[in-house]
Amino acid sequence: MAMPLGPIEIVVFSLPGDGLAGEVLTEVQSLVAAGTVRIVDAVLARRDADGALTLAELADEPSWDDLAGSIDHVEGLVAAEDVDLLTADLPAGRAGLVLAFENTWVRPLLAAVRGAGGAVLGEVAVADVVVQEIADTVPDEEENR
């Protein structure tokens, strides 16, 4: 591992079929190329029609092995137990793409906060559907005038 790890974020996408969507691969690759994120681990979990879960490594998927090569590897950071939990709601016949990545802007910001005598008090990610639902309840100032 070349660099020490900062805080990582794990996102799981539910994708149809084998989960190897080309447009998703392209977007992930451009994020990595732009230095926006550093992928530290990735794994695919496929749920078959019977509900059984099978894990696959990107390196074993010819169309995705380019990405596997650019992962700043801590392969196995996401334990099988984590994958089970993260894909608990994955429907049959779909694949869960589990990406563990570091937002590259976090570390310098964190260093500045700590340097200033600060600390991380909390963090939370809010799903877009929730954001929209709540945003819709915010009164429009224009209408109130």
Added chain:
Amino acid sequence: MRRRVGRPSLLGTMARTAVIAGTAQAAAGSVAQSQAAKAQAAASEQAAAQATQAELADLRNQVSQLQAPPAPPAAPAPAPAPSAAPAGDLMSQLQQLASMKEAGLLSDAEFAAAKARLLG
């Protein structure tokens, strides 16, 4: 899969840390919450295995104190009443924390976080 099976779980470790450091309530999402509940149960079981009933009561009390949500910044927690937590009590709580750490119930980071909370 080779290296994924049988490894410590990120989510489980995170939930356990949240329980000890008292930030479990801040954990969002069903996965985090169910993990926090499991970690709490596991912490109680481990404590039960290692502590006498009296010690266990103390530990529970201590963990629940540590889990109390932090006071809002505008209203810092008042200094504990002398009867509730005299200096000797604080010392014994610190010693208990240290022994929990020795017993492997707390990692270094968890111990530091819990200690920081005790010392306010």
